[in-house]
Amino acid sequence: MEAAVDKLEALVNKSEAELEYMEKRLKLDFINSSSAAQNPVALLESLRAIKARNDTLSSELQELTSVYTQSMDSIRTNVEEAQEMLRVLRETAAIKEALEAPVPGHSS
Numbered sequence: 236m237e238a239a240v241d242k243l244e245a246l247v248n249k250s251e252a253e254l255e256y257m258e259k260r261l262k263l264d265f266i267n268s269s270s271a272a273q274n275p276v277a278l279l280e281s282l283r284a285i286k287a288r289n290d291t292l293s294s295e296l297q298e299l300t301s302v303y304t305q306s307m308d309s310i311r312t313n314v315e316e317a318q319e320m321l322r323v324l325r326e327t328a329a330i331k332e333a334l335e336a337p338v339p340g341h342s343s
Contacts (some may be wrong), residue, residue, distance in 0.1 A: 239306045246299045247293065257288060 264281060
C-alpha cells in the first residue's frame with residue numbers, strides 16, 4: 236500500500252510540475268504572440284502542441300485517479316479489518332473479564 240501511495244504522490248508532483256511548465260510556456264508564448272499572431276501556421280502548430288500536451292496530462296490524470304481510487308479502497312479495507320479485529324479483541328477481553336470476575340456469594 237505504501238508503494239501505491241508513493242506512486243500517487245510522485246504522479247501528483249509530476250503533474251503539478253508539468254502544469255507549472257505549461258503555465259510558464261503559455262505566458263512566454265503570449266509575450267511572443269505579436270510575431271506568432273502574424274503567422275497562422277505557427278499558431279496552428281502551437282495549438283497542436285498544446286492539445287497533445289493536454290491529452291498527455293489527461294491520460295496521466297486518469298492514471299492518477301485510478302491509483303488514488305485503488306489506494307483509498309486499500310485504506311478503507313485496512314481500516315475495516317482493523318475495526319473488526321478491535322471488535323473481536325474487545326469481545327474477547329469482555330468474556331475473559333467476565334470469566335475471571337468473582338461470583339457473588341461464593342468464596343474462593
